[in-house]
Amino acid sequence: MGDGNRGLSGNSNSNHSNNNKPEWLQQYDLIGKIGEGTYGLVFLARTKTPNNRGKAIAIKKFKQSKDGDGVSPTAIREIMLLREISHENVVRLVNVHINHTDMSLYLAFDYAEHDLYEIIRHHRDKVNHGINQYTIKTLLWQLLNGLNYLHSNWIIHRDLKPSNILVMGDVEEPGVVKIADFGLARIYQAPLKSLSENGVVVTIWYRAPELLLGAKHYTSAVDMWAVGCIFAELLTLKPLFQGAEVKATQNPFQLDQLDKIFKVLGHPTVEKWPTLSNLPHWHQDLQHIQGHKYDNTALYSVVHLSPKCPAYDLLSKMLEYDPRKRITAAQALEHEYFRMEPLPGRNALVPNSQGEKVVNYPTRPVDTTTDFEGTTSLQPSQPVSSGNAGSMSGAHVGINRSVPRPMLNMPRMQPQGLAAYNLASQAGMGGGMNPGGIPMQRGVAAQAHHQQQLRRKDTGMGMTGYPPQQKSRRF
Numbered sequence: 148m149g150d151g152n153r154g155l156s157g158n159s160n161s162n163h164s165n166n167n168k169p170e171w172l173q174q175y176d177l178i179g180k181i182g183e184g185t186y187g188l189v190f191l192a193r194t195k196t197p198n199n200r201g202k203a204i205a206i207k208k209f210k211q212s213k214d215g216d217g218v219s220p221t222a223i224r225e226i227m228l229l230r231e232i233s234h235e236n237v238v239r240l241v242n243v244h245i246n247h248t249d250m251s252l253y254l255a256f257d258y259a260e261h262d263l264y265e266i267i268r269h270h271r272d273k274v275n276h277g278i279n280q281y282t283i284k285t286l287l288w289q290l291l292n293g294l295n296y297l298h299s300n301w302i303i304h305r306d307l308k309p310s311n312i313l314v315m316g317d318v319e320e321p322g323v324v325k326i327a328d329f330g331l332a333r334i335y336q337a338p339l340k341s342l343s344e345n346g347v348v349v350t351i352w353y354r355a356p357e358l359l360l361g362a363k364h365y366t367s368a369v370d371m372w373a374v375g376c377i378f379a380e381l382l383t384l385k386p387l388f389q390g391a392e393v394k395a396t397q398n399p400f401q402l403d404q405l406d407k408i409f410k411v412l413g414h415p416t417v418e419k420w421p422t423l424s425n426l427p428h429w430h431q432d433l434q435h436i437q438g439h440k441y442d443n444t445a446l447y448s449v450v451h452l453s454p455k456c457p458a459y460d461l462l463s464k465m466l467e468y469d470p471r472k473r474i475t476a477a478q479a480l481e482h483e484y485f486r487m488e489p490l491p492g493r494n495a496l497v498p499n500s501q502g503e504k505v506v507n508y509p510t511r512p513v514d515t516t517t518d519f520e521g522t523t524s525l526q527p528s529q530p531v532s533s534g535n536a537g538s539m540s541g542a543h544v545g546i547n548r549s550v551p552r553p554m555l556n557m558p559r560m561q562p563q564g565l566a567a568y569n570l571a572s573q574a575g576m577g578g579g580m581n582p583g584g585i586p587m588q589r590g591v592a593a594q595a596h597h598q599q600q601l602r603r604k605d606t607g608m609g610m611t612g613y614p615p616q617q618k619s620r621r622f
C-alpha cells in the first residue's frame with residue numbers, strides 16, 4: 148500500500164520515525180479535533196508535502212470495531228471504491244491510512260469550513276433572520292447534483308442530515324456544497340446486510356417512513372426523503388419532523404417520529420401507497436400507528452409556503468410517502484423551481500442580487516489539545532506556513548482556529564477581501580487574535596471542545612438530541 152495521492156497507505160512498526168509517529172502522519176501537521184461522530188473523531192490537519200503545502204484536510208479516525216478485528220478486506224474494498232468517486236458536490240477522499248499496529252483506520256478528506264447544521268444554527272440563534280432564497284436554492288441544487296451522481300453510481304447515502312452536507316470556505320471553491328459521510332455505513336457493515344440485522348443507520352429526524360415502518364432494504368428514495376426534510380429545515384430553520392427517539396433499541400420502529408410525520412402530511416393510506424400493508428411495523432402497535440387518522444395536510448403552512456408555488460410543489464414531491472412515487476434526484480434537478488429566479492449559482496454563500504446581506508458564517512472551532520489518540524496533549528498548534536495561507540479559508544490559520552466560533556468575527560471569504568486577509572494572517576494579524584502563534588490557553592481549547600460536545604447534544608428547539616444520536620450503529 149502506501150502510494151502518493153489518493154492512495155491507501157499503511158505502516159508497520161519498522162517505518163515509524165524516531166518520534167514514534169507513524170510514517171504517513173509525517174505528511175501532515177495535526178492542528179486539532181474538529182468533531183466527533185458515531186464513527187469516531189474528526190481532525191483538522193494540514194499537508195506538508197511540497198506541492199500542496201498548507202492545504203487543509205479533515206482526517207476521520209475510525210473507532211476500532213467492537214470485536215477488535217480491525218479493518219476487514221471487504222471494508223478495504225469499499226474504501227477503494229470510494230476513492231474512485233469524483234464529483235464537484237461530493238467531498239473528495241484524498242487519502243486512506245491504516246495503522247497496522249492497532250489496525251485503526253484514517254480517512255483524509257478535503258476540509259470544508261462550513262456545514263448546513265452550523266449555517267442553519269447561525270441563522271436561527273445568531274442573526275435571527277432566514278436564509279436568503281438564492282442561498283437555499285443553490286444549496287439544494289448542489290446537494291441534489293451530488294446526490295444524483297452518487298445514485299447514478301449505485302451509492303445510497305443513508306445518513307443525509309445537515310451536518311453531513313458541507314460547504315467549502317476556501318479560495319478555490321467558496322460556497323460549494325460537498326456531500327460527506329457517504330458510503331461509510333457500508334464500510335462498517337459490509338457485506339451489506341438488511342436493516343433489521345444491522346439496526347438503525349439513518350438519523351431519526353431525516354429517516355424515511357418506509358424505514359420507520361420496517362422496510363428491510365434501502366433505496367435511493369430514502370435519501371430524497373432526507374433532502375425534503377433538509378429543504379424544509381433550510382426554509383424554516385427548524386427540523387421538520389422532530390420525533391423523540393426511543394433510545395437503546397435495534398428496532399427502527401420509532402412511533403413518535405411516525406406520529407410527527409403523520410400529523411403534518413396526513414395519515415398514509417393503502418390507496419395512495421399500495422405496498423404500505425406489506426411493511427412489518429404497519430401492523431405493529433395498531434392503536435397508535437393506524438389509530439389516529441390525521442388527514443389535514445398542513446405541510447405548506449408549516450414551511451410558510453403558498454401551496455401553489457414551485458418550491459412547495461418540489462418539497463411535497465420529496466416528501467411523497469410511497470418511495471416508488473417519490474421524486475428522484477435527477478427529476479428534482481429538472482424541476483421548475485430551479486428554472487425560476489433567483490437561479491441557483493456556484494457560490495451558495497454570496498447572494499447574487501444587490502441589497503442581499505452577506506452573512507459572515509463562523510468558522511469551525513478547533514480543539515488543539517486533543518491528539519489522534521483522543522488524549523489531551525496541550526500542544527500549541529503551529530503557525531501556518533506563509534507560502535500557502537492562500538489555500539486556507541479565513542480563520543483557520545494557525546492558532547486562531549482554536550477560538551470557538553462565537554468569539555470569531557472573521558470576514559466571509561470573498562475574492563476581493565481575500566488578498567488582504569491572507570496578508571494579515573501571514574503577518575500573524577488574523578482578526579487580532581494570537582499574533583505570532585502564542586500558545587493557546589487551556590480555557591480556549593476547553594471551549595472549543597465544549598462547543599463540539601454541544602453540537603452533538605444540541606437541544607434544537609427544545610428537543611433532546613439535536614442532531615439525534617444514533618445509538619445502534621454497528622462497527
Ligand SMILES: Nc1ncnc2c1ncn2[C@@H]1O[C@H](COP(=O)(O)OP(=O)(O)OP(=O)(O)O)[C@@H](O)[C@H]1O
Nearest residue numbers: 182183184185186189205256257258259262310327
Ligand atoms: N471533510 C470535512 N471537513 C470539515 N469538517 C468535516 C468534514 N467531515 C466531517 N466534518 C465535521 O466533523 C464533525 C463530525 O463529523 P462526523 O461525520 O464524524 O459526525 P456527524 O455527522 O456529526 O455525526 P454521525 O457520524 O453520528 O452521523 C461534523 O461537524 C462534520 O461537519
